[in-house]
Amino acid sequence: MLIGWSAADITPDRPTNLRGQFHTRISQYVNDPLTATALALEGEEGQAVLVSCDLVGAPGVLAQRLHEMLRPRLPDLDVRKLVLNGTHTHTAPDITEGHYPPLGPEVMTPAEYADLFCARVADAVVEAWEARKPGGVSWAYGHAVVGHNRRASYLDGRSVMYGATEAPDFAGLEGYEDHGLDLLFTWDEAGALTGLIVNLACPSQETEGVSYTSADFWHETRVELRRRLGEGLFVLPQCSAAGDQSPHLLVHKQAEARMLELRGLTGREEIARRIGRGVEDVVDLAQRDILTDPILRHAVADIGLPIRRVTDEEHAQSQARVAELEAQPPDPNDAFARSHHFIMLRRNKKVIARYEEQDAKPLFDMELHCLRIDDIAIATNPFELFLDYGLRIKARSPAVQTFVVQIASAGPNSDGTYLPTARALAARSYGAEAVDNTVGPEGGQTLVEETLRTLGTLWEGR
Numbered sequence: 001m002l003i004g005w006s007a008a009d010i011t012p013d014r015p016t017n018l019r020g021q022f023h024t025r026i027s028q029y030v031n032d033p034l035t036a037t038a039l040a041l042e043g044e045e046g047q048a049v050l051v052s053c054d055l056v057g058a059p060g061v062l063a064q065r066l067h068e069m070l071r072p073r074l075p076d077l078d079v080r081k082l083v084l085n086g087t088h089t090h091t092a093p094d095i096t097e098g099h100y101p102p103l104g105p106e107v108m109t110p111a112e113y114a115d116l117f118c119a120r121v122a123d124a125v126v127e128a129w130e131a132r133k134p135g136g137v138s139w140a141y142g143h144a145v146v147g148h149n150r151r152a153s154y155l156d157g158r159s160v161m162y163g164a165t166e167a168p169d170f171a172g173l174e175g176y177e178d179h180g181l182d183l184l185f186t187w188d189e190a191g192a193l194t195g196l197i198v199n200l201a202c203p204s205q206e207t208e209g210v211s212y213t214s215a216d217f218w219h220e221t222r223v224e225l226r227r228r229l230g231e232g233l234f235v236l237p238q239c240s241a242a243g244d245q246s247p248h249l250l251v252h253k254q255a256e257a258r259m260l261e262l263r264g265l266t267g268r269e270e271i272a273r274r275i276g277r278g279v280e281d282v283v284d285l286a287q288r289d290i291l292t293d294p295i296l297r298h299a300v301a302d303i304g305l306p307i308r309r310v311t312d313e314e315h316a317q318s319q320a321r322v323a324e325l326e327a328q329p330p331d332p333n334d335a336f337a338r339s340h341h342f343i344m345l346r347r348n349k350k351v352i353a354r355y356e357e358q359d360a361k362p363l364f365d366m367e368l369h370c371l372r373i374d375d376i377a378i379a380t381n382p383f384e385l386f387l388d389y390g391l392r393i394k395a396r397s398p399a400v401q402t403f404v405v406q407i408a409s410a411g412p413n414s415d416g417t418y419l420p421t422a423r424a425l426a427a428r429s430y431g432a433e434a435v436d437n438t439v440g441p442e443g444g445q446t447l448v449e450e451t452l453r454t455l456g457t458l459w460e461g462r
Contacts, residue, residue, distance in 0.1 A: 001041065001134070001135060001292060002042040002043075002132035002133060003040070003041060003134075004129055004132035005037075005128055005194060005234040006037075006038045006128035006131060007035055007234060008124035009035065010120050012108050012116065013108075013116075014107070014108040015108065016094065016108045018211065019057075019094040019096075022340055023336050024335060024336075024339040025209075025210075025211045026107055026211065028212055032213075032219040034213065035053075035222070036052070036117075037051070037234055037236045038127070039051075039195065039234070040128040041296060042132060045297050046081070047081050048083070049081060049082045050083060050197070050236065051083070051084045051125065052084075052087065052238060053084060053087070054087050055087070055089065056086055056089060056092055056095075057086040057415065059409070059415050060367070060411045060414050061415075062118060065114075066082060066121060069122045070125055083380055085405050085406075085409070087216070087239055088203035088205065088407050089205065089214065090216075091212060091213060091215075092215070094113070095117065096110055097111055134292065135187055135188050135194065136290040136291055137187070137294055137374075138185050138187070138286040138287065138289050139286060139401060141183070141401055142181040142278040142279060143180060143278050144200065144275045144277070145179045145274055146217075148202075148245060149174060149176065149244055149250075151163070151174035152172075152173060152174070153170075153174045154171050156169065158428065159427035159428065159429050159432075160429045161431050162248070162250070163250070165251050173250065174423065174427060175421070175424075176387055176391070181275070181282075182238075182403045183197065183279060184199075184373070184403070185283065187287075194234065195233060195234030195236065197237075197238060198221070198235060198237050199404075200240060202239065202245050203242055203247075204218050204239075205247060205248075206268045207268065219268070221235065221237070221272040223272065224272040224273060225276055229279070229280070238403060241385040241386065241387050241390025241391070241393075242385070242390075243383065243386040243406070243419060247271060291374055294373055294374035295373070296374075297458045299369070300367060300368070301370070302367055302368075303446075304364065305366065307354075307361070307364050308438060308439055308440030310351055315355040318349075318355075318435070319352060325341060365413065367409070367410045368381070368410070368451060368454060369408065375399060375400040376399050376403065377402045379403070379451045381406055382406075382416030383417065384406060384417065385404075385406045385419050385444070389419065389421070389447065392448045393451050396448075396452055397452065398456060399459075416438070417437055419437065419447070
């Protein structure tokens with residue numbers, strides 16, 4: 001197998017609007033760098049370039065733009081075998097025009113940042129591809145407590161994202177948590193560790209509401225892994241299905257805060273410590289089972305998922321909300337109010353547009369990437385995919401170990417939203433409302449089945 005690595009600094013050089021909240025946040029300073037990490041793989045039967053970015057998402061239109069930039073530079077790479085994923089930090093630049101109101105000239109626009117991003121990521125992909133050398137891979141499964149279910153359920157059947165658990169009608173948490181670490185290690189011909197993929201079910205949102213640029217806990221994790229395993233180590237983060245997960249505890253908050261104080265660590269440093277221990281616990285085992293000529297197969301499937309249809313009632317609610325917002329313009333001198341008003345108006349207008357188009361466009365078209373690397377699988381999707389769907393894929397996969405990657409590029413018009421379970425849909429709340437979902441539980445199960453079908457083709461003939 002040929003393996004190449006590269007990394008690029010994708011930190012903006014001017015203030016930007018930070019994506020992830022329902023109001024604008026202009027970055028006041030850079031707390032730590034944003035990174036795009038590229039891993040190039042090539043075997044006898046296939047090739048792949050995996051790129052992880054410290055961004056809220058990985059818009060498909062940017063992947064398509066990178067395809068066009070890379071095609072003349074790397075004629076021996078099938079650019080469709082490139083896939084981007086975002087770590088889902090809420091402290092990185094907005095990269096898509098139209099989500100927030102226009103800002104002043106001192107603030108880098110999403111289009112300007114997209115130019116910077118694409119130029120640097122294209123160079124990183126070229127560098128990784130041209131750096132390919134014979135090497136080996138191995139994999140391991142470990143554990144680190146990072147993600148927690150963030151939807152509190154109540155006795156009347158409701159759920160609320162980040163709901164109060166001290167309330168007298170608190171019934172429990174809506175869903176499961178997955179503390180598994182899916183790890184893929186790469187090694188050079190001399191048996192030295194060169195890099196690893198770290199896949200876990202949690203977005204990087206420990207410090208999600210601040211007004212500085214940051215990779216969130218992946219910065220501390222890179223520092224910790226390099227301290228333990230070597231300074232030149234490449235670290236490629238992947239977020240598994242985690243639409244209903246976050247690093248924030250809803251129960252045991254005071255006990256956790258006390259332990260952080262006793263350790264003298266921030267929440268981000270504690271997450272990095274846990275991941276570092278989890279990786280270090282299994283790296284020696286992985287080193288015993290390095291494969292230098294594994295099967296590498298990469299399938300790219302164009303699939304259509306049934307959309308979540310907007311009901312008459314939901315359409316009427318959005319119409320009423322638009323009328324209400326338009327009748328109550330915000331204070332022009334209040335930046336928070338102006339941006340919040342803009343976003344709420346846009347969200348409800350999108351519901352109205354979907355209602356008008358849904359008969360003509362009943363499917364959500366997307367690009368599905370499935371990889372086989374000997375006994376392991378990697379499967380991507382563009383959604384904030386609720387955890388249960390990832391578990392369904394993992395449980396039925398033909399692979400010994402399956403890496404599910406959410407918030408991944410999936411075609412030019414296939415940027416995903418939350419994809420909730422039927423249980424969440426019945427319980428409502430943010431993340432499970434019509435305004436939050438282009439695809440619902442029916443489409444979610446179709447995604448599971450299409451992923452498993454595509455994975456199955458990679459195991460034909462073993």
